[in-house]
Every structure is written in C-alpha cells, then in structure tokens.
Amino acid sequence: MQFSKRLDRFGSEVFASLNARRRELEASGRTVIDLSVGTPDFEPPAHVKNALIEAAKDSENWKYALADLPELTQAVIDYYADRFGVTGLTPDQIMSVNGTQEGMGRMAEALLDEGDLVLVPDPCYPLFRASALIAGADLAFYPLAEENGFLPDVSAIDPAVADRAKYMVVSLPANPVGSVGTPENYAQIIEFARAHDLLIVHDNAYSDIIFDGGEGHSFFENPGAAEVGVEFFSLSKSFNVTGARVSFLIGRADVIAATRKLRGQSDYGMFLPIQYAAIAALNGPRDSVRTQELLYQERRDALCDGLESIGWERPNAHGSMFVWARLPHGRTDSMQFVLELMEKAGVIVTPGASFGPAGEGFVRMALVQPPAVIREAVSAIAESGL
C-alpha cells in the first residue's frame, strides 16, 4: 500500500530507539537510570484524583461531552485572573484541547495551507516542528543561542522570512534549553509580531517550574500580547496529569473559532470526568505545586553541581523540568555520546540534535528522579570515563 507523503516528513522517533535499547539492557540485568523523557514522577494532587473518581461514578458523565462545561471555562478565566493577573478573558477566547500536543496539531491544521511558513525555535520541543509539518507547512528556524541567554532573538530573523511566516512559536520556560522569559524579550517579540503581521503561538507548559524564586507568567501579562497571540496552557506538568491530556488554547477569538471548527469534525470533546478533574485542579489549592517546584530545584542543583564537579560546563537550567548540558571534553556528536553513555554508564539522556540543528553538541536531562538517584547517575557518568 502507498501511504501518505505526509509520513515522509518525519524521521524515526529518538525515544523509541533509546527505549528499545534500554529494554535490552534491563533484560540483561543492567540498572538503567532514565533521564530522557519528561514524564513527572510526582503524584497528581488528591483533590484532583478524587474529582475524577467521583465524576466517573455518574453514568451521565460517560456520554459524549461535545463541549466544554461552562464551569470549566469559568475555572480557566478565574485561574488566569488570580494566578497571572490576566483579567477580562471571555468564553470565546478559551477552548479545551486533549493536551497541547494534540491541540497544536489541530490549530496548525486550522491555520496553515500547504507551503505556508512557520517560525520555530532552534532548538525546540519537537511538537512545534511536527504540528506545522503535519499541516503541510514549511519551517524556518530562529535561534535560541547561548550568547543570547537561550532566549528568542528576533533581530536574527530575516524580515522577508518573517513577512512570509504565518505564525511564530514561542515557549518559555523553554524545553529543552531551560531559559525563562523576560518582559523585555517579550516586548521585542510582540513588536516584531506587529511589524510582520505574525501570530505568536505561546506554549506555556512550565509556568510552575521556575527556579531561584522566579515567578511564573502568562504571555498575556505583556502589553499588546492579546492582540497578537494565543497561548497553550497545559495542566500536565503543574498537576502531574500528563496521561489525562488536559490543556487549553486561550486568546484570539478568531484562532479559537477556527481551531474549534476543525476539531469538531473529529473529536467529541474532553471526557467529562477529566473536565471535572481539571476544574478541581484550577479552582483548588496550589500548595503542592509550590512544594514540587522546590523539589525540582533540589534536583536541578544536584545535577548541575554534580556535572560541574566532574568537569562539565555548568548547564543552563533556570526553568522547565530540563537541564541543557554541553557535551564534555570537546565531544560534539550528541547521538553518539548518548548511545555510549547508555552502554557505559547506564544513564539515558536525550541527544540535543533531536531538538534541531542548534541542539547538536548538547544533551537534555530531565529532572524526573530524586536527588539521590541523580547523584548516582553523576557518579556513573564519572566512572564511565566519558
């Protein structure tokens, strides 16, 4: 059978090949420490789990949802006002999506035609590339460079490319590079979007994982953001509900209406017990979220201190659940390094090259193990001689 040409736009999945080798090593009795995938090991808060359990007892909640519950939309409005000071959002500016992953794919299909151009960061979370490619668009990269604090540098974008691009994906705190946005940087991005008639698609997955006392923000706190942008706001990492697939697309009503129209062709809405769990998360206490942020910071410290103590350059890690580390001892091939690290140290990390051309020479390490295990991983790396 001849499959679609769309499939040719994607290479093989890095995680799948790393996992296959990991299973082989474990089957042979090796202990493996996995710092590759960003799946939190923390628990969902009890009140969130209980809301889902209670809602699931009611057979009515097993029917097609068809739409977002008004209480859910209101919970998002209240959360944005209370947590970020973003007031005045209206229901036509909010839709639930089955995770940012799915949501960005649907939005891309609603906004893009074959041959359109999308600006994505380099390096970036692979979804930003994949969602545009699925929709048939082409990619243009803009740099998240070390000399610019791993922040978007709009002055490095060719104005002609910006004029041709339909939207630009911005995501801070950034996966994989661990940088955190600043008001000055956002002001430049918004000015640039206005000048080039660009939509900004802001992916806000890590507003609750910012280190050293930094505050989490929404894109919409920045003056002018509401006119130029939309924001994906995922509950996955703040509430450890990655498998429940809960996120929201928020902002420009025209973009929301287009995405809603497309999504309605194939999706009957978020499972109602999950909507109730999301309401509980958004309306409930946030103390577990704060505690967890400090625990991530302890892990960050254990990993960065450890790597520095064995001769690595201190990694960039100000926010998100990732540490972005330059390969040690002049090594440059990240995939080769990762394979050797798995074989010799039993530690799995993600090659920087899988996040884009500028990721080569780096690895990404996920803070998904407690400090003691992270210290074991650092010792194993030191002993491996790599």
Ligand SMILES: Cc1ncc(COP(=O)(O)O)c(C=O)c1O
């Ligand atoms: C930047 C970024 N966006 C989105 C996601 C996925 O969000 P969701 O679970 O809502 O699909 C991740 C997960 O790692 C991420 O790092």
